[in-house]
Amino acid sequence: MATLSRDQKLEAQRRMLRIRGFDERASKMVKRGHIPGTVHTSIGQEAQVVGATMALREKDYMSGNHRSHGHPIGKGSPLGPLMAELQGKGAGVCKGKGGSLHLADFNVGSLGESGIVGSSIPIAMGAALSSQVLGRDTVALAFFGDGAANQGVLYESMNMSGVWNLPVIFLCENNQYALSTPAHTVTSGVISERAAGFGIPGIRVEDGQDLLAVFDAVSTAVERARRGEGPSLIEVITYRYNEHSEGLRLGTDYRPADEREAWLKKDPLVLLREHLISAEGFSAEEMDALEAEILAEVDAAVAFSEASAWPEPSVAFDDLYTDSEYAA
């Protein structure tokens, strides 16, 4: 069983708090019109995200999806340039050209989130191919949801990674709904069991709110990949507390009323906080201080973003090609 040290558990809580604090603030900012477009929050899914990213090294790669802020935050990306990107500012991590849906921070191995469901899965496979061809010990992890689990490209990727024994982890964040559609109504069988068809391990983490359980499962797969033993599929059962996207009002109750209440009682931040106090000897005051520290970090990120200028109009015409002489 892969376990986290006391310090690592504290770091995990810090990263989960960052995601919660960042996304709660982003949600408010969308509703007040301070963030253009739309955002998809990871609120409720923090353990599933951070349990996975804590199992990766700094130079390991990952690709993600539209529920996009948690992944880079979990991998260690600083909050200021991420918030500036959400606001479309010049100091954004993608210079204001990606926005919430297309965050990427190559400094921490974040090869990009994706607005197309399933589309970034083979990107992680390709990063794993680089590792193998060039003899690096890096691995790659693809985050995708239960919706993407029904895209064909996942199975092309699992098959190719299987035959080539690539160091890649396919991590299905099963929050049980593809927008409004319950996963069980569109998914035949069990997602994790599909791995068997490709001769690779398929692991189901039933309690994705338990960071330690997610970390254990992902670490096992990561170490396996790093040893050259090939890919794994991990399905983590979790739940998003907010709507599919912020500001979305469907006017239908596609989720049973008591379902969210039950999942709120398993809040991953509360669970790990209690563990840190009861099993690791931290005091409630220390936990409160950590929470306050992270809220201050979020405040600073928003201040950084607010202080950043809009990008120059010419920025819209940069970065299409590496040799800009060919642009426009």
Add this chain to the structure above:
Amino acid sequence: MSVMSFLGAIGAAQKEAMDADERVIIIGEDVEANVYGTTGGGKTRQETGDFVQMYGRNRIRNTPISEEGIVGAAAGAAMTGLRPIVDLSYSSFLYMAMDQLVNQVAKNRYMFGGQASMPAVFRSAMFYGLNTGAHHSDRPYPMFMNVPGLKIMVPSTPSDAKGLLRTAIDMNDPVLTFEACLLWGLKEEVNDDEFWIPFGVARTHRQGTDVTIVAISSSVQEALAAAAELEEEGISVEVIDPRTLVPLDKQSILNSVAKTGRLVVVEPAHRTCGAAGEISAIVAEEVFDSLKAPIVRITAPDMQIPFSPSLEKQMYPNKHDIVAAVKRVTQNDREIARA
């Protein structure tokens, strides 16, 4: 210099690039067995074997039939240090990978504010004119001209194929190369040494004063044959091959039309929103006052490709169409000259 076929020149460029840079890999269906003729090792095969024997299976990646996965893997690999050459065999198969090509390969560098570079080449063969029916006969390069972020080459001679492909492989941006199978057997003397042909530089195959023909892919050979025939009738034709459509050497085309005052654009793709339409529009916008006659496009019709040889051969521009078009745009002058 040695005589190389179009296909042999492509293989030679791949071999050069594989030798020059260990980050170059070849990935695609049937590349191990050299089914499409560019990974066999060419002239050195007797001594050094084919690509698999020379470079090993770590760098020669035979794939399952999974175009979306192949292109996505190449994109991810290109962003993390490799320089993949992806052999997609038939250009009609590009559609299977449309999401990866358009949403990932073309957009990632831009969306991520320049963090990514995408040094990948996507090769595909256009099997038109060979009685393979509608699922194998596409000439889809104009669709991809409409996707900012991709570069597009359409070589028409063995030398151009070698020099442009080498440039494409060494470039840090994604390149789609469309190779007409009708040209596979075309042979000429090609420089055996490494050489690079820059993108965005058209090749003027033939100088002329009366009419400019801009021809693309296999239409270049048809245009040259037409020009030779027209010369005997006293009509001087300039034949320009853009060689790369993105970037496009607009200036060479504009300069030529400014000189001749007449433009015929020939290509094997469909008429609507084709490269010919784009080039015509650029000329009309930029040097309208130089035009002495309406621009003429000669293209495939907006129709699918039939199987039967008797039906298919009428679908693509040929020498006779080009000769007729040139005579049409020069008719006024000839009538004036006779008067």
